[in-house]
Amino acid sequence: MARKAKNWKEIIKNPILLRIIQLIDECEGGSVPKFLSKTGIDKGMYYICLERDTPPKIDTFVKIKNAYNVSLDWLICGDGKVGESVKPVKKGSLEQTSDLAMKNAKLEGRIEELEKKVLEYRKLIDKLSSKTPKKK
Numbered sequence: 779m780a781r782k783a784k785n786w787k788e789i790i791k792n793p794i795l796l797r798i799i800q801l802i803d804e805c806e807g808g809s810v811p812k813f814l815s816k817t818g819i820d821k822g823m824y825y826i827c828l829e830r831d832t833p834p835k836i837d838t839f840v841k842i843k844n845a846y847n848v849s850l851d852w853l854i855c856g857d858g859k860v861g862e863s864v865k866p867v868k869k870g871s872l873e874q875t876s877d878l879a880m881k882n883a884k885l886e887g888r889i890e891e892l893e894k895k896v897l898e899y900r901k902l903i904d905k906l907s908s909k910t911p912k913k914k
Contacts, residue, residue, distance in 0.1 A: 790831055791831055792831050792832065792833060793856055794854060795832075797853055797856065801848065810824070816845045817841045819841055819842075836879045839854060
């Protein structure tokens with residue numbers, strides 16, 4: 779029995795992924811294998827992004843930009859149009875952007891950890907304050 783393909787447009791909430799799906803529809807007639815072949819993006823990574831509803835890493839954006847000559851402004855932020863030409867990238871700026879993106883991802887992970895700790899401490903404080911007799 780053939781498995782029914784998911785309609786990702788109905789599942790995905792992330793606007794970046796929706797733009798990638800739009801690009802696949804417009805440029806490849808909806809053919810994901812053609813898109814993956816043209817960009818060199820790993821099939822597993824592509825579907826992990828869809829399943830988790832999270833945008834890909836910066837190098838994936840660059841692969842898409844190079845394969846389809848799309849604006850990174852459009853792809854990442856939704857600014858402009860699909861086929862708008864991109865501004866020339868200064869030598870070294872791509873590496874700097876990639877480094878900053880990796881540092882940002884690490885910081886976001888650390889922030890999540892700290893937010894969880896704060897919640898744990900708040901629960902502990904609430905628990906302790908409910909056990910402490912109130913002064914009159």
